[in-house]
Amino acid sequence: MARTLPQPAREAIEIVPVLQALADPVRLELVRELAKVIEPRSCALGEYDVDITAPTLSHHWRVLREAGLTTTFVEGRTRWVELRREDVQARFPGLLDAVLA
Numbered sequence: 569m570a571r572t573l574p575q576p577a578r579e580a581i582e583i584v585p586v587l588q589a590l591a592d593p594v595r596l597e598l599v600r601e602l603a604k605v606i607e608p609r610s611c612a613l614g615e616y617d618v619d620i621t622a623p624t625l626s627h628h629w630r631v632l633r634e635a636g637l638t639t640t641f642v643e644g645r646t647r648w649v650e651l652r653r654e655d656v657q658a659r660f661p662g663l664l665d666a667v668l669a
Contacts, residue, residue: 570641570648573633578655581636586660589635590667594618595628599637599651603668608641608648 576582589595601616602609609615611629613622620628629649632638637656641648656664 570643573640573642575633575639575652576636578636578658581652581655581659583660585635586637586656586663589631589637592628592631594620594624595632596667598628598632599664600668602638602649602651603653603664608639608650611640611647611649 590599597618598616611625613620613625616625618625629638629640629647633640633649636659637652638649639652641650651664653664
């Protein structure tokens with residue numbers, strides 16, 4: 569059974585951390601990649617076209633999760649990530665569509 573890493577509840581997602589997370593070009597690209605799929609994706613470095621190290625990618629995933637933009641699931645040694653599209657849409661209608669356009 570997968571466990572979910574700590575993340576803010578829907579009602580606790582705040583606009584400033586969300587915008588700060590999305591302001592970074594690498595994190596914005598990661599969110600764009602996640603927005604293309606419905607299913608969770610692996611957090612592994614080889615899954616994304618970004619020129620960074622694995623520890624840096626891990627940092628970016630943490631920032632996105634703590635801002636409330638993503639959910640991370642852990643199954644054994646594998647981590648899966650998905651965009652919290654519905655939660656972000658409920659808090660800030662149209663934000664993701666505008667940022668991803």
